[in-house]
Amino acid sequence: MSHDHNHLPAEIRHEKPLWWALALTASYLVVEVVGAFWSNSLALLSDAAHMATDTVALVIALTAVRLARRPPDARRSYGYARLEALGACVNGLLLFAVGLYILWEAAERFRAPQPVVASGMLWVAGFGLLVNLIAMRLLSAGSGESLNVKGAYLEVWSDMLGSLAVIVAALVIRVTGWTLVDPILAVLIGLWVLPRTWVLLREAVNVLLEGVPKGIVLAEVDAAMRGQPGVADVHDLHVWALASNRPALTAHVVAAAGEDADALRRQLAGLLHERFAIDHATLQVEGDHCGDVGHCSGHDHHGYHHHDHGH
Numbered sequence: 001m002s003h004d005h006n007h008l009p010a011e012i013r014h015e016k017p018l019w020w021a022l023a024l025t026a027s028y029l030v031v032e033v034v035g036a037f038w039s040n041s042l043a044l045l046s047d048a049a050h051m052a053t054d055t056v057a058l059v060i061a062l063t064a065v066r067l068a069r070r071p072p073d074a075r076r077s078y079g080y081a082r083l084e085a086l087g088a089c090v091n092g093l094l095l096f097a098v099g100l101y102i103l104w105e106a107a108e109r110f111r112a113p114q115p116v117v118a119s120g121m122l123w124v125a126g127f128g129l130l131v132n133l134i135a136m137r138l139l140s141a142g143s144g145e146s147l148n149v150k151g152a153y154l155e156v157w158s159d160m161l162g163s164l165a166v167i168v169a170a171l172v173i174r175v176t177g178w179t180l181v182d183p184i185l186a187v188l189i190g191l192w193v194l195p196r197t198w199v200l201l202r203e204a205v206n207v208l209l210e211g212v213p214k215g216i217v218l219a220e221v222d223a224a225m226r227g228q229p230g231v232a233d234v235h236d237l238h239v240w241a242l243a244s245n246r247p248a249l250t251a252h253v254v255a256a257a258g259e260d261a262d263a264l265r266r267q268l269a270g271l272l273h274e275r276f277a278i279d280h281a282t283l284q285v286e287g288d289h290c291g292d293v294g295h296c297s298g299h300d301h302h303g304y305h306h307h308d309h310g311h
Contacts, residue, residue, distance in 0.1 A: 015062065017138035021152065022058040028131045029055055032124055039120030042109050043169045046102040046186040047128060047162035054135075054159055056094055058152050063087065081243040088204035091152075095197040102190040109183035116182050118174035125166035132160035154200060158193045165189055210240035213247045216276055224275055225251065228268055230259040239278070248280040254287070261285040 029051045036045040063083075072079040139153040165185040172181045203214065212218050218239055225234045233254035241247050249272060255264050265283050272278040 015066075018058055018062050018152070021135040021138045021156065022055065022062065024131050024135050025051055025054045025058060025156070028128055032128055035120055035124030039117035039124070040114055041116045041121045041166070041169070041182055042102075042105055042114075043162075043166045043182045043186045043189070044121050044124060046098075046105070046189055047125065047159060047166050049098045049101065051128070051159055052098075054152065054156055056091070078242055081246065082208065084243045085204045085207035088150075088200060089208070092197050092201035092204065095193060095200075099190040099194045099197065102186050106183035106187045106190070109186075110180070113179050113183075116173055116179050118170045121166055121170035122174070125163045125170060129160065129163035129167065132156055132163055136160060150200065154196055158189070158196070161192060162189045207241050207243065210238075212239050213241040216247060216278075221249070221272070221276055221278075224271060225253065225268060228264075228271060230256050230264045230267070232256045242280065246280065247276070247278045248282075249278050250282040250284075252284045252286060255285050257287075261287075 029048065032044065032048040032051055035041075036048050070080055135156045136153065139156060165188065169181045169185045173179055206212075206214070216239055218237070221239060222234060222237055225231060225237070231253055235252050235254070237249070237251040239247060239249045253264065253268065255261055262285075265285050268283055269281050272281050
């Protein structure tokens with residue numbers, strides 16, 4: 001029986017769009033930082049801070065994608081798939097830090113308003129809006145498949161809103177001279193980003209803690225397996241994620257008397273694939289003669305241990 005398993009995806013997708021998005025955001029970051037200090041705009045500076053985290057997020061995502069190509073070895077039998085979740089955690093923590101900095105700086109501006117060059121804000125933010133729209137387009141395809149790409153897409157999305165806010169602030173200041181709109185919009189950007197950052201962190205931590213993946217209910221998986229003809233009992237059931245879009249399952253299955261263990265395993269693997277999109281399943285099929293099923297041992301000579309990796 002072969003146990004040669006490769007947990008790497010057949011094709012590493014979305015790397016080229018990440019490189020293009022990185023080139024765009026890194027180039028614009030330099031322009032925006034210079035423009036923020038030239039115009040003395042906090043809203044523009046907050047947008048530049050978001051752009052900096054965009055750049056870091058893209059670097060993290062690309063690093064994780066490239067390291068994920070490394071095959072499993074004697075020390076890391078699953079390879080480097082978990083780097084995706086680690087990168088997303090770092091990304092989320094950076095976003096939190098930026099959001100808190102913006103809120104702090106805005107509070108200082110409320111106490112002591114400062115003059116702002118509206119025309120500089122307007123031109124820099126307009127260019128930034130164009131850059132962010134292009135980057136969003138590049139990353140949209142992978143945002144539903146990878147935590148890292150999702151994190152990068154989220155940051156570019158928030159930065160796009162930031163650019164819009166800066167444009168609005170620049171127009172208001174230019175027409176009315178009311179400079180307080182600058183820190184007000186900066187606060188709104190920060191408050192918009194923080195809750196979405198929490199969602200990203202929660203998903204990444206759930207992967208690292210081997211929690212049940214999003215969209216899968218453990219009780220439903222258990223009930224579906226128990227409802228399969230020929231299954232007498234299911235125990236030691238665990239479902240987790242190797243990465244954001246790669247759920248895995250292990251379980252001990254007690255077969256009814258007279259059931260063919262190999263046929264039952266194949267039926268269960270098909271059920272898990274079709275109903276729950278679980279393609280990495282390790283199923284140990286045991287005979288019901290074990291008595292107390294909670295004590296059936298994986299070393300029992302009647303047991304049948306097999307891995308299933310996709311259809």
